[in-house]
Amino acid sequence: MVQKKKSDEQDVLVVRDEKTGEISVVAGLSRDGTPKRAPAKAENTSDFLRFDRNSDLMDSFFRNFFRQCKKPSRFGFYRIAADQVENLLGVMKELLKDPEANKEILSAHKVDTSNYEKEAKQSEGQAKETASSDDASKTQANTEKENVSSEQTNEKKNDMEQKPEQTATEQQAQTAPGVKQNLISGNDVNLQELGAKYGIDFNSMNEKDMKALLNYGKTGLVIVKPTFGGEQIEIQARLSFRKDDNDQLQLVPHFVRNEPKLDVAYKGYTFTPEDKKNLLQNGNLGKVVDFPDKNTGELRPHFISIDRLTNEIVDIPTNKVRIPDTIGNTPITKDDKRVLYSGIPLRKEIELANGRKFTPLLQVNVEQRGVEFVPGSTRQAQGQKQNGDKKQTADKQEQKAEGDAGGQKKQQDPNHWLNEDGTIRRLNTYFKKELTEQQKDDYVAGKTIEIKEVPNKNGSGTYTAYVKFDFDKMQPRSYRNNPGLKQAKEQIPTNENKVQVAVNEQGKTHEATKHTKEPLSPGQSAPKNEKQQKEQNAEEQKPKRKARSVKM
Numbered sequence: 001m002v003q004k005k006k007s008d009e010q011d012v013l014v015v016r017d018e019k020t021g022e023i024s025v026v027a028g029l030s031r032d033g034t035p036k037r038a039p040a041k042a043e044n045t046s047d048f049l050r051f052d053r054n055s056d057l058m059d060s061f062f063r064n065f066f067r068q069c070k071k072p073s074r075f076g077f078y079r080i081a082a083d084q085v086e087n088l089l090g091v092m093k094e095l096l097k098d099p100e101a102n103k104e105i106l107s108a109h110k111v112d113t114s115n116y117e118k119e120a121k122q123s124e125g126q127a128k129e130t131a132s133s134d135d136a137s138k139t140q141a142n143t144e145k146e147n148v149s150s151e152q153t154n155e156k157k158n159d160m161e162q163k164p165e166q167t168a169t170e171q172q173a174q175t176a177p178g179v180k181q182n183l184i185s186g187n188d189v190n191l192q193e194l195g196a197k198y199g200i201d202f203n204s205m206n207e208k209d210m211k212a213l214l215n216y217g218k219t220g221l222v223i224v225k226p227t228f229g230g231e232q233i234e235i236q237a238r239l240s241f242r243k244d245d246n247d248q249l250q251l252v253p254h255f256v257r258n259e260p261k262l263d264v265a266y267k268g269y270t271f272t273p274e275d276k277k278n279l280l281q282n283g284n285l286g287k288v289v290d291f292p293d294k295n296t297g298e299l300r301p302h303f304i305s306i307d308r309l310t311n312e313i314v315d316i317p318t319n320k321v322r323i324p325d326t327i328g329n330t331p332i333t334k335d336d337k338r339v340l341y342s343g344i345p346l347r348k349e350i351e352l353a354n355g356r357k358f359t360p361l362l363q364v365n366v367e368q369r370g371v372e373f374v375p376g377s378t379r380q381a382q383g384q385k386q387n388g389d390k391k392q393t394a395d396k397q398e399q400k401a402e403g404d405a406g407g408q409k410k411q412q413d414p415n416h417w418l419n420e421d422g423t424i425r426r427l428n429t430y431f432k433k434e435l436t437e438q439q440k441d442d443y444v445a446g447k448t449i450e451i452k453e454v455p456n457k458n459g460s461g462t463y464t465a466y467v468k469f470d471f472d473k474m475q476p477r478s479y480r481n482n483p484g485l486k487q488a489k490e491q492i493p494t495n496e497n498k499v500q501v502a503v504n505e506q507g508k509t510h511e512a513t514k515h516t517k518e519p520l521s522p523g524q525s526a527p528k529n530e531k532q533q534k535e536q537n538a539e540e541q542k543p544k545r546k547a548r549s550v551k552m
Contacts (some may be wrong), residue, residue: 266304287342302316322366
């Protein structure tokens with residue numbers, strides 16, 4: 001039996017509100033320092049905050065808790081193994097109904113927070129001492145401020161007068177006609193404050209990610225650098241905004257998981273073996289599941305998918321998804337929509353705006369909030385079933401040669417390479433090289449483009465890459481040799497084989513080999529062995545018959 005590595009061992013924190021007796025599980029830390037809590041139910045395990053036993057994440061959590069929470073003594077914390085949470089939650093809830101009577105049993109799980117409390121009090125004392133010295137400095141500073149020249153005062157007044165004008169100009173620019181406003185404005189959130197708190201550089205975030213974030217969508221993978229216990233930790237995550245129970249916007253990080261948690265119930269629904277197979281194969285459940293509405297309690301059908309960038313399980317109500325009437329030049333019929341709205345994948349031939357046809361698997365995806373081409377399912381309409389094994393071998397060899405596509409992300413959504421109408425999305429750079437306008441036009445038209453001086457993966461020298469959009473994989477594909485040139489060479493015989501083609505296929509003769517009885521080999525223009533030489537000599541030595549005249 002394989003044992004788990006220590007680095008994989010995790011705990012969750014069960015928290016008891018000593019005032020109300022409410023028992024829940026820690027899901028994070030609020031701004032006021034109180035623990036964010038999720039109901040202590042197995043279906044909520046995806047919301048539980050997990051602490052690696054070999055990291056200092058739990059220490060950082062409790063330091064922040066005692067530093068920010070006004071009444072930390074109101075909460076009691078108990079740790080249990082994350083992989084046993086389903087089995088232990090019910091037991092812990094029963095024991096914590098009367099913690100005094102079950103004190104001996106609970107002692108093995110209770111977290112001793114006394115050291116964190118002492119540390120917080122010491123920090124508070126030091127802060128007060130610093131504040132006292134600051135007050136003395138402020139008194140001296142106030143005296144100096146009284147001597148500020150009138151010129152400086154007037155400058156400040158001018159600045160104050162100019163600010164409203166600048167703000168008005170900015171507002172006018174924001175509300176200019178034709179500019180679509182974001183659902184979340186600068187008045188709703190303070191990005192500068194959030195950036196400082198979570199270690200996020202919103203200024204360097206690309207326009208597409210910012211647009212998604214400010215319209216209740218998700219960003220792509222970004223770097224988050226939160227500070228725990230004075231140390232900054234670098235983590236990859238997607239970001240989104242969500243409203244809490246008080247209708248306040250909260251920034252939610254969606255961290256990358258090693259694998260989707262399919263063995264744990266999701267919002268009360270247990271995945272069947274068939275469900276797991278569908279989710280792992282296509283990324284989508286393949287059916288709809290009823291979940292209660294948060295406000296009304298009414299059961300409503302939902303789509304379920306796996307976020308391919310983070311491995312998080314996500315869902316969306318079916319009424320929040322819009323299926324278009326056409327994809328490219330292909331109409332989507334009512335029957336098609338009926339199939340897609342049921343969550344079932346649909347194989348359908350699609351014609352793009354440029355006339356190219358292929359047959360992808362269409363299915364509703366939660367992250368897309370609509371229909372996607374299921375990755376890896378696409379095949380060209382002309383059919384590419386022949387030589388399947390050879391193609392797979394060639395693909396593997398090519399992947400080794402081309403590496404990671406010059407720095408492109410491996411974990412990439414295939415729909416990233418297409419526009420909403422299914423046409424090929426324009427490339428500006430590839431292999432970190434700027435493309436010319438002609439290269440961009442050729443690529444969009446489905447042609448092969450040539451990119452010179454691409455660095456080898458091992459750093460030794462450069463090579464010329466040939467890039468073309470692959471409609472089978474739904475992404476650009478690079479080659480070491482020009483695929484169009486290779487196909488042309490296969491159809492045109494070389495000079496050395498022209499004799500063979502002329503003799504064997506076109507019925508022509510060649511003086512040096514015309515008496516040999518066997519077909520010519522590639523490149524052959526003379527007898528290739530002793531047998532053929534004898535045949536040729538024998539025929540040449542035969543006496544030639546004179547031509548008889550024809551009587552008139």
